[in-house]
Amino acid sequence: xxxxxxxxxxxxxxxxxxxxxxxxxxxxxxxxxxxxxxxxxxxxxxxxxxxxxxxxxxxxxxxxxxxxxxxxxxxxxxxxxxxxxxxxxxxxxxxxxxxxxxxxxxxxxxxxxxxxxxxxxxxxxxxxxxxxxxxxxxxxxxxxxxxxxxxxx
Numbered sequence: 420x421x422x423x424x425x426x427x428x429x430x431x432x433x434x435x436x437x438x439x440x441x442x443x444x445x446x447x448x449x450x451x452x453x454x455x456x457x458x459x460x461x462x463x464x465x466x467x468x469x470x471x472x473x474x475x476x477x478x479x480x481x482x483x484x485x486x487x488x489x490x491x492x493x494x495x496x497x498x499x500x501x502x503x504x505x506x507x508x509x510x511x512x513x514x515x516x517x518x519x520x521x522x523x524x525x526x527x528x529x530x531x532x533x534x535x536x537x538x539x540x541x542x543x544x545x546x547x548x549x550x551x552x553x554x555x556x557x558x559x560x561x562x563x564x565x566x567x568x569x570x571x572x
Contacts, residue, residue, distance in 0.1 A: 429500030431469040432490050433457035436509045438478045450475050453505045460535050461503060479512035482520075494528050501531040507539065 435453040450473055461469050474484040482488075493499050502525065504510045511517040525532045525541065532541045 427497075428468060430498060431461050431466040431501040431503060432472050432493070432499045433461060433469050434472045434487070434490060434502055434504050434509065436474040436477060436479060436484065436487070436504075438476060440478060453509065456505055456535060457503050460533075466501065466503075479508060479510075481513060482511055482516055491524075494524075494530055497528075499528075499530060501533065503533045503535065505534070506536045507534045510534070 433454065435450050435457065437450055437453070454471060454473075457471075458469070461467070472486040472490040474486045477484040477487075490499065490502070494502075502510075507517065510520065521532055521539075521541070524530075533539060
């Protein structure tokens with residue numbers, strides 16, 4: 420009796436994050452609006468197997484967030500083939516770590532990364548050349564090193 424191997428199709432991770440410093444009552448950035456935007460994008464692009472990873476009330480300045488860490492574990496376990504965020508700042512506001520995930524970790528694990536409103540898509544390399552600069556701006560707006568960001572302005 421032969422068994423057919425079941426194809427283990429990877430899911431799409433829809434990652435949402437908001438913190439109090441992002442403006443907790445800003446409706447356009449709310450978790451529910453992020454979820455709606457991410458789901459609509461995924462479904463319009465044929466990604467129907469997805470899971471939400473949500474960090475509500477966590478800063479983007481570090482990556483010690485429960486759902487983010489669960490998503491990373493699922494990537495390492497081979498469960499995720501694509502990560503989608505509303506924009507680059509939802510992934511994180513520390514430009515060095517965010518860049519490390521985008522440029523090293525995701526490609527190493529064959530994970531496509533999309534930041535919808537920033538026009539970033541690692542599959543097409545669309546906007547990827549400017550991504551590090553956008554991450555630096557996100558870092559600056561988070562107040563991590565504002566003096567260095569705005570020197571000479």
